[in-house]
Amino acid sequence: MNILLIGGGGREHALTWKLAQSPRVKKLYCAPGNPGIAAIAECVDIDVTDNEALGKFALEHSIGLTVVGPELPLTNGLVDHFAGLGLKVFGPSQKAAQLEGSKAFAKEIMHKYNIPTAASAAFTNADSAIAYIKKQGAPIVVKADGLAAGKGVVVAMTVKEAVDAVNMMMCDKAFGQAGSLVVIEEYLEGEEASLLAFTDGFIVAPMVAAQDHKRIFDNDQGPNTGGMGTYAPAPVVTSEIRDQVRREVLQPVVDAMRQEGIIYKGCLYAGLMITAKGPKVIEFNARFGDPETQVVLPLLDSDLVDIMEACVDGRLADANIVWKQQAAVCVVLAAGGYPGSYNKGDVISGIGQAEAQGVMVFHAGTGTKNGQLVTNGGRVLGVTAVAQDIKTAVDKVYQAVPKIEFAGRQYRTDIAHRAFNRK
Known part of the structure; x- marks a missing residue:
């Protein structure tokens, strides 16, 4: 079949590389792609937010499966647009992608359905947010509600840092509209890990746990980045913890979304803190992580096209998912x-x-x-x-x-x- 991949970063290069290994692929396209992807797929110069142009291309080129890489097309409703055209697409709908697109929405779901996460409060007013911070004390975490390219989170070790973060997001509009609502959370102690999963909206199939390195410098020093490196499997996520996360986080959130009338299909990414009291969710992402994908997919021993199609068709239980012991x-x-x-x-x-x-x-x-x-x-x-x-x-x-x-x-x-x- 012909496959179209949306995006042009490192995650998309890793996805293209893995998809290209499937004997079922006739022709691979990527919009917009990059020079590395161009070696294995035909790159098409279409903006990832142009739903109309992407849909037109998919119809004209008989695309059998579209895979969405980045978060922006998901929150922009690309999956809904393609589904409306009768096209198969791997990724969550616009409503489902709110799990990443709105930190406040994700928190509401977690609190409502008792999914383990940090205590939090959401604010649309800077003065109220600052008053809450002063009452709670530090360390404390300040998050812009919307998408901020992985940089909308400040882990503040002092009250001043937290107040500055609120002012930066809400008053200075450092992240535009994404910071007009902020979520303020308790600071969690522990070790971070990422556990991604395939889901068809009913069952979840966790991948290999990874651990990202967010800070720019060695020894976790300096400002946060989109991720400076990663490795898998992360030993902090033992087989017992992985199973616990599947039972207490991944499966419950997919079930919760269904209770809310939303079928979540695609890749579900749980950013976790492994605390003394067990794993807690820091955030959800509605797509493959970057750079986690670059270590998780090389460890997948199965056909990615088969798995993705099973997610789209609601038959993930029948999929053959095997991981390398490497x-x-x-x-x-x-x-x-x-x-x-x-x-x-x-x-x-x-x-x-x-x-x-x-x-x-x-x-x-x-x-x-x-x-x-x-x-x-x-x-x-x-x-x-x-x-x-x-x-x-x-x-x-x-x-x-x-x-x-x-x-x-x-x-x-x-x-x-x-x-x-x-x-």
């Missing part, structure tokens, strides 16, 4: 200055030499200029190594990473450090 580590190479302002258009070299070490290089923020590969985003590339265990995968990835060069290149040297520092 480990994967991804290190993100970012532009100098990221997550602040950064340069674009710097020439990238050494990808071939890195790949010769047996790693996969996923393009995230790349472009072409005068026939050369150049930087075109904050997170530029993700280098993924697969091996029999985490330590071997770490050694393998860090042999390859230095071979890739561009001006100002920065990356963390301690991805997966928590796997080795466990008590």
Whole structure:
């Protein structure tokens, strides 16, 4: 069949790479794609928010399955538009995608259906939010309600930091409309992990647990980013905890959405804090994580097309989902200055030499200029190594990473450090 993938980042490169392995794929298209994706799919210059143009393309090119990568097309109703055209599409509807699109909506669902999460309150007025912060004290967490490209969360260690965060979001409009409502949460102690799952709206099939590294510098220092690297499986999520999350978080939220009249199909991402009192939800995402996808999909031993089609058709129970008994580590190479302002258009070299070490290089923020590969985003590339265990995968990835060069290149040297520092 012909498949259309929506998006153009590292997650989408990993998805394209995995989809291309299916013998069922006749032709792969990606809108808009990137130079790395262009090596395995035909890239089409259509904006991810242009539902009409994407739908027209899918009909004209006999697309049998569309896979939505980023969150924006989901909250923009792309899935509903495609369904209305009679097209098969993997991803949640606009209403279902509210789980990611609105932190306040997700909190309401969790509190209503007793899904373990931090205590919280939502505010549309900055003064009320600040009064609540002063009453609660710090540490405390301030979140913009809407989409803010993974940067709308401030973990404030002092009351002043929290007040500044509210002012930044609500008064300075740092995230536009996304910050007109803020959610203020209790600070959770523990270790973070991500558990993604396939779902057809009735049952859930958890993937391999991963752990992201949000801060820009080693030892989790510096400002938050969209993610500087990840690894899987994350040892903090034991098989018992994984099963507990399936029973107490993933299955209940899919059931809760159905109770609310919303069938949630696609990928459900639970961002978790593993606390002394058990796993609690920090946030839900309505799609594959980035960079989690770059380590989870290389460990999938089954046909991704079959699984996605089973989710769309409501027959996930029949799907064959097998995971490799291996480990994967991804290190993100970012532009100098990221997550602040950064340069674009710097020439990238050494990808071939890195790949010769047996790693996969996923393009995230790349472009072409005068026939050369150049930087075109904050997170530029993700280098993924697969091996029999985490330590071997770490050694393998860090042999390859230095071979890739561009001006100002920065990356963390301690991805997966928590796997080795466990008590």
